[in-house]
Amino acid sequence: MGKSISIRRGYNIKLEGAAEKTTSEIPVSDIIAIKPPDFPSVVPKLLVEPGAEVLAGQAIFFDKNRPNLRFTSPVSGEVAEIVRGEKRRILEIRILPDRGDTRYVEFPKGDPAKLGRGDILQRLQDSGCWNYIRQRPYSLIADPTDVPKAIFVSCFDSAPLAPDMRFVIGAEKENFLAGLKALQTLAHGHLHLSIHEQSKESISESDLTGLPTENTHRFSGPHPAGNVGIQIHHISPIQKGEVVWYVHPQDVVIIGRLFLEGRYRADRVVALTGSSVAHPQYYHVLPGQRMSDITGGRLTSTHSRIVQGNILTGQKSSADDFLSFNTNQITVIPEGDQPEFLGWLLPGFKKLSLSRTFFSWLLPDRKYKVDTNTHGEERAFVMTGQYDQVLPMNILPVFLLKAILARDIERMEQLGIYEVSEEDFALCEFVCTSKIDVQKIVAEGLEYIRTEG
Amino acid sequence: MKFLQDIIHSVKPHFEKGGRFEKLYPGFEALETFLFVPGETTKHGVHIRDAMDLKRTMMAVIFALVPTLLFGMWNVGYQHHLAYGMEATMMDNFWFGFIKTLPIIVVSYAVGLGVEFVFSIMRGHPVSEGYLVTGLLIPLTLPVTVPLWMVALAAIFCTLLGKEIFGGTGMNFMNPALLARAFLFFAFPAYMSGDIWTDISPEAGQALIDGYSGATNLVAFDTNFHNMASASDMFWGFEQGSIGETSTAACLIGALILIITGVGSWQVIVSCFLGALAMGLMLNGFAPADLPNHAMHTPAYYHWLMGGFAFGAVYMATDPVSAAQTERGKWIYGLLIGAFTVILRVFNPAYPEAVMLSILLMNVFAPLIDHIVVEQHIKKRLKRV
Numbered sequence: 001m002g003k004s005i006s007i008r009r010g011y012n013i014k015l016e017g018a019a020e021k022t023t024s025e026i027p028v029s030d031i032i033a034i035k036p037p038d039f040p041s042v043v044p045k046l047l048v049e050p051g052a053e054v055l056a057g058q059a060i061f062f063d064k065n066r067p068n069l070r071f072t073s074p075v076s077g078e079v080a081e082i083v084r085g086e087k088r089r090i091l092e093i094r095i096l097p098d099r100g101d102t103r104y105v106e107f108p109k110g111d112p113a114k115l116g117r118g119d120i121l122q123r124l125q126d127s128g129c130w131n132y133i134r135q136r137p138y139s140l141i142a143d144p145t146d147v148p149k150a151i152f153v154s155c156f157d158s159a160p161l162a163p164d165m166r167f168v169i170g171a172e173k174e175n176f177l178a179g180l181k182a183l184q185t186l187a188h189g190h191l192h193l194s195i196h197e198q199s200k201e202s203i204s205e206s207d208l209t210g211l212p213t214e215n216t217h218r219f220s221g222p223h224p225a226g227n228v229g230i231q232i233h234h235i236s237p238i239q240k241g242e243v244v245w246y247v248h249p250q251d252v253v254i255i256g257r258l259f260l261e262g263r264y265r266a267d268r269v270v271a272l273t274g275s276s277v278a279h280p281q282y283y284h285v286l287p288g289q290r291m292s293d294i295t296g297g298r299l300t301s302t303h304s305r306i307v308q309g310n311i312l313t314g315q316k317s318s319a320d321d322f323l324s325f326n327t328n329q330i331t332v333i334p335e336g337d338q339p340e341f342l343g344w345l346l347p348g349f350k351k352l353s354l355s356r357t358f359f360s361w362l363l364p365d366r367k368y369k370v371d372t373n374t375h376g377e378e379r380a381f382v383m384t385g386q387y388d389q390v391l392p393m394n395i396l397p398v399f400l401l402k403a404i405l406a407r408d409i410e411r412m413e414q415l416g417i418y419e420v421s422e423e424d425f426a427l428c429e430f431v432c433t434s435k436i437d438v439q440k441i442v443a444e445g446l447e448y449i450r451t452e453g
Numbered sequence: 454m455k456f457l458q459d460i461i462h463s464v465k466p467h468f469e470k471g472g473r474f475e476k477l478y479p480g481f482e483a484l485e486t487f488l489f490v491p492g493e494t495t496k497h498g499v500h501i502r503d504a505m506d507l508k509r510t511m512m513a514v515i516f517a518l519v520p521t522l523l524f525g526m527w528n529v530g531y532q533h534h535l536a537y538g539m540e541a542t543m544m545d546n547f548w549f550g551f552i553k554t555l556p557i558i559v560v561s562y563a564v565g566l567g568v569e570f571v572f573s574i575m576r577g578h579p580v581s582e583g584y585l586v587t588g589l590l591i592p593l594t595l596p597v598t599v600p601l602w603m604v605a606l607a608a609i610f611c612t613l614l615g616k617e618i619f620g621g622t623g624m625n626f627m628n629p630a631l632l633a634r635a636f637l638f639f640a641f642p643a644y645m646s647g648d649i650w651t652d653i654s655p656e657a658g659q660a661l662i663d664g665y666s667g668a669t670n671l672v673a674f675d676t677n678f679h680n681m682a683s684a685s686d687m688f689w690g691f692e693q694g695s696i697g698e699t700s701t702a703a704c705l706i707g708a709l710i711l712i713i714t715g716v717g718s719w720q721v722i723v724s725c726f727l728g729a730l731a732m733g734l735m736l737n738g739f740a741p742a743d744l745p746n747h748a749m750h751t752p753a754y755y756h757w758l759m760g761g762f763a764f765g766a767v768y769m770a771t772d773p774v775s776a777a778q779t780e781r782g783k784w785i786y787g788l789l790i791g792a793f794t795v796i797l798r799v800f801n802p803a804y805p806e807a808v809m810l811s812i813l814l815m816n817v818f819a820p821l822i823d824h825i826v827v828e829q830h831i832k833k834r835l836k837r838v
Contacts, residue, residue, distance in 0.1 A: 013501075237837060311500040333501065336494055339458065343490030344508035351504035355715045357513045358504055372494040376506020377486060379581060380623025383510065384778040385718060394834065398778060399827055414831045422498075429499045433510055434623070439498040 001213055002192070005234045007221030009392040011354055011427055013160040014367045015311070017331075019271040021167050023282040032075055032288035033083075033092040033322040034060065039131065041140055042069065044090045052079045057105035057127055057264035060093055068144055072128030074266035074286050076103040092322065095288070109262040112182035120182050124255065127264040131325070132251035133186075135243050136232060137418040138450050142245045150190035150236055151183050152246040156202030156219075158226030159310035163271035163282070163329050164201035165249050173207060175256030180211060182255055183247060194219050194231045203249065224392065229424045233393045238418050250328055270294070270323070274311075274332040275369040276304035285323060291330075292319040299332055305372050307331045312426035313439070336373025344376070351375075354389070354431045379434040387438075390427035395420065397428055401438065404445030409453050417449055461485055479573040483580035507622075510716055511585040517710035517717070518589055518768065520703040525696040526550035529597045532651040532693055538662040553597050553652055554696055560601050562588040565608035572617045583622030583629070583774075587611065590630035590768060593697025594761065594809075595637070598649045603641060607633035627816040628775045631765075631809055638809070646805075650693035669693050671760045671805035674798070677746045678755070687758035698761035708767040717771040720783040725766035728791020729756045736799055748799045756795050765808035766790070775816040779826040786822055790815045 036044040043064040048054060054077065059070040075097040083092035107127055112120060121144055124130040133151075135142040142148070156165050169176050184191045193211070196202035197220040208216060217235055219225045228246045238244055247255070250268050257265045266287050273280045278300050285294060295306060296319065307314035308327045315324065348358030352368040360366060387397035395416045403411035422439040429438035467473050468481040485491070487508075495502060530546030530553075541549075565588045573580045591607055615629035616622060638645045648667025670681045670692055682692045690700025697703075711717025733753025740749035756762060770776060770790050777786035790811045797807030804810055 305494075305500060307500050314500065316497075316500070331500075337492040339489035339492040341457070341489055344506060345512060348504060352501075353504040355503070355505045355510075357509050357714045357716065370501045372500050373490070374493045374495055374502050375490060375504045376502075376508065377491065377493070377579065379507050379579075380621065382507060382583075382623045382774055383716075384773045384776070385780065385783075388780065394830075396779065396827060396830055414834070415827075416834060426499055430501065431503045431505075433503075433505050433507055435502065435506065437498050 002215050002217035003235060004197075004218045005220075005231075007219060007225040007230065007234075007392045009389055010158075010222035010224055011390050011431070012158070012222045013312075013352070013370075013430070014365075015160050015333075016275040016367045016369045017273050017277055017280045017333075018161050019163065019273050019280045019282055021164065021282070023171075023269055023284055025284045026289065026293055028075065028097050028286055029290040029293045030096070031080060031094050031290065032097055032286060033094045033290075034071065034073065034288050035092050035322060035324060036061065036071070036090050038325040039063075039071070039141060041065075042071075044071070046082065046090070046093070048079050048093075050079050050081055053077075054079060054095065055103050055105045056266075057107070059128065061090075066143065068125055069131065069141060070125065070128055071131060072105075072264055074264070074288055104263040104265075107258060107262045107264070110259060112178055112185065112256075112259045115182075115185065115259075117185050117188075120185055123258065124182075127258050129251075129255050129258050129264060132255060133183075133245050133247050135245050136229060136238055136421065137243075138446055139421045139423075142243075146243050148187060148190075148245040149238070149242045150192055150244050151187035152192045152194070152228050152232055152235070152244060153180065153183070153249060153252060154194050154226055154228045154231055154246070155208075155249055156194070156196040156199055156226045157328075158196070158199075158223035159312055159329075160223070161271070161273040161280075161329070161331060162201075162226070162310055163269070166201060166203050166207065167282070168269045168271075168328070169203055169207070169249055169253060172253045172256070175253045175260055176249065177208075177210060177256065178260050179247075179252035179254070179256030180208075182259060183252065184211070187245070191215055192217060192231070192235055194226075194228075194235075196220065196225065221392070224390075224424060224427060227421075227424055229419065229421045230392055233419050240413060240418055242418075248326065248328065251326075268328065270327060271329045272298065272332070273329060274304075274307075276301050276332040276334055287323050287325050287327070289323045291317055291321045291323060294323070294330060295319055295332065301334060304332050304334050307333070311370075312430060313423040334369070334371040336371030338373075340373075354386075355433075374435055376433075376435055378436060381434055381436070383433045386431050386433065387425075387428040390431055391424065393419065393424065397425065397438075400445075401436075401441050404441050404448070407448060409449055412445055412449055413453075417445055421446070457488060461488070477574055479577060479579055480570050483570065483573070507582045508585075511582045513714045513716040514586045514711065514768070515589060517707040517714075518586075518593065518697070520706040521593060521697040521700065521764065521768075522554075522589070523547075524690055524700045524703040525593060525698075526554050528690055528699055529553050529652060529696060531691070533653065536651050536653050536661055536665050537656050537659040539656065539659060549652075550597070554592065556601055557592040557595065557597070557599065557604050557696075558589065560604045561591045561608050564605040565591070565612050568609050568612040569617070572612070573621075576617075578621060581622035583616065584612065587630045587633075591633050593764070593768075594630065594634045594695050596645070596649045596694075597652045597696055599637070599644060603637055603644060607637050610636045623774055626775055626820065627813055628769050628772045631769050631813055631816075634809055635813060638806070650695075667693065669760070669805075671798070674748060674751065674759065675802040675805060678748055678751045679746060681755075681759070684752075684755065684758055687755070695761060695764075698764040701758050701763040704763035704767045708763075711767065711771065717767070718773065718776065718783055720780065721771045721776055721787045722767055724784045724787025725770050725791045726757060728788035729762060729766075729795050730754065730791070731788070732756075732792040732795040736795065751799070756798065759798075760806055760808065762794060762808045765794075765812055769809075769812050770815075775819060777819040777822045777826075779823050779830075781829075782819070782822045782826045785826075786815050786819055789818070 529550030534541040611633035793811035
């Protein structure tokens with residue numbers, strides 16, 4: 001049995017609009033798009049021209065800086081258009097999918113438990129499945145030439161309205177286990193899995209048969225317990241120079257399919273959640289699918305914000321956008337652009353706050369319908385101890401942020417910059433009285449230390 | 454409220470870039486955001502935000518100050534009528550105190566906010582909410598007899614030198630309200646000590662009672678602590694002193710509000726009280742047996758009740774900007790404030806109101822305390838596996 005870790009600091013944001021446990025198929029759109037900006041720090045070099053025929057699993061571009069990172073198409077069809085932005089930066093590669101059955105590039109099948117590490121590495125890179133494996137520090141796609149200290153898979157998501165991992169994996173347990181076995185070999189046996197002890201929405205030990213149990217860790221407590229960064233911090237903290245890899249459970253399934261079916265099949269289950277969704281539930285979709293296919297006709301208001309991901313760390317999106325590579329959840333909440341008369345003075349029974357300055361704290365079980373209003377303007381740091389309440393790490397958040405703002409690399413390292421990622425600071429940003437853009441500061445710090453350090 | 458919003462919308466263009474009053478924008482913005490929480494939405498990062506902002510935080514502190522304010526007003530009247538030996542109802546006492554206190558509060562807010570607005574407009578930064586609390590703290594720390602021009606001077610001094618020269622709320626390293634009081638204390642000692650604590654403006658046909666003394670308990674304490682008011686009088690606040698400081702009970706209600714709302718640091722409040730108690734007990738242990746009236750013999754818990762200790766510990770030491778910022782630092786900071794207060798009171802009769810000086814001293818040391826805590830944290834991090 002692995003470690004048993006109880007997370008005390010954190011906060012579960014209770015929102016209206018959790019997904020009901022039913023999955024509907026959404027047919028493939030008439031056009032799908034692959035978005036290179038989904039992959040931070042990747043400089044795309046195209047391998048196909050408009051008009052070219054591609055198969056599902058065929059590489060369509062690679063990274064100029066790391067040519068062994070190849071990005072493959074999730075569908076078969078014809079490349080329709082390359083959408084470029086400023087300075088000819090590639091924003092989207094649009095593909096017209098085949099009307100009939102999808103044609104796949106056939107990769108060799110095989111039980112990953114019987115394959116060597118080199119074989120597994122090769123197959124993952126050829127198929128584009130490699131891009132599901134990311135690394136800390138920096139949260140980028142892992143470097144296949146590194147040997148990681150360990151690989152982590154967080155088997156539950158504690159974010160607001162997050163998808164139920166057990167439900168999402170449920171239909172494809174075999175692929176999930178096959179994927180884990182491949183990762184087990186990649187990690188030289190150091191594959192750490194984290195499950196939540198109380199939550200019914202966590203993959204449980206009974207779902208993980210056939211894997212060594214000494215690296216299955218049991219967590220308890222509120223969000224961000226499900227963040228892989230928090231789990232790494234408590235299980236095997238990163239020191240300078242070390243690298244760990246992590247993979248999302250849905251991506252483990254896709255890796256498993258590669259070995260058992262010999263195909264790069266990228267379809268996934270996405271939860272459509274939030275208070276502006278008429279009937280929140282799960283949908284079976286392809287990455288690159290048009291957002292309007294998923295949200296169209298399913299929202300209660302047009303004046304709402306569509307977010308790919310959860311409301312803490314997700315990306316702002318729109319109906320014209322396309323589903324991103326890593327999206328597992330879409331959240332739609334009302335926009336909050338209406339001024340409120342003396343809003344800071346009212347009792348606030350319906351206002352969500354971690355502090356008890358609003359009377360809503362007397363109703364702890366209430367679920368909130370929250371909009372995107374900032375509830376105040378940005379100010380200098382005034383309150384102290386707020387961030388510490390929601391960051392379950394042995395890190396002094398405000399001092400780290402100040403070191404980042406001062407661009408002091410030595411101080412950042414001393415205060416633990418290698419262990420953190422923007423998403424771990426998302427709750428800090430949420431609670432911040434001074435409305436400071438905490439995640440942005442952390443991202444800048446990580447980028448600075450990666451390029452200058 | 455639609456018509457108010459319409460008015461704001463119609464005049465807003467004049468204050469925005471290119472408008473006639475472009476330079477006055479920070480002032481306009483402050484008024485606008487005071488009336489309406491702006492309809493601004495999140496741009497990047499998190500998509501929803503906690504409902505609490507700095508205005509709400511400051512309102513919570515003001516609510517916490519209300520008990521001391523109300524009691525202080527009543528006590529001003531009570532002490533006045535006591536000095537003349539007059540019978541007075543509760544309403545009489547309160548009304549007298551209200552009339553006497555209101556001008557001080559109005560002057561403090563008007564002058565301080567005025568300076569803040571002018572400074573923000575000159576520097577082009579938004580008006581911060583910090584003064585909402587400072588403006589009420591200043592009157593509560595002053596004797597009711599203070600001349601209004603001194604209140605104005607203190608408000609100007611604290612806004613300029615206490616805050617704005619460092620960059621505004623959040624950048625200052627000392628508590629602005631305490632700085633204002635310290636300024637008056639050292640600049641105008643005649644108005645800040647002696648027989649000034651009770652308003653003895655003449656009452657028609659009445660004379661001061663025999664044996665009236667304007668000395669506060671802290672002065673009595675230095676000569677012979679046995680002559681002080683009873684512990685219960687000091688706890689409830691039936692004594693002379695600055696407007697808001699006398700009642701420990703009212704301060705404790707405020708402390709409760711601060712702690713429940715999460716606005717004030719309970720660590721700082723508790724550690725201040727513990728620090729004073731520990732130092733008081735220690736001095737009791739070392740007190741010279743042959744001098745039974747020596748201040749070292751004062752029962753330790755008296756230090757909680759005397760003077761402005763509770764007020765300082767609850768409302769002044771907890772100012773998050775000037776206090777220590779680390780969890781452990783807060784405990785050290787609070788304990789030292791408590792301990793220094795007692796030491797100064799007992800051994801330095803020149804400065805009976807020691808809590809003010811202790812807090813200012815620890816404000817200066819707070820960054821050092823934090824530095825040590827952070828260094829320890831780094832060392833511990835390095836020792837991990």
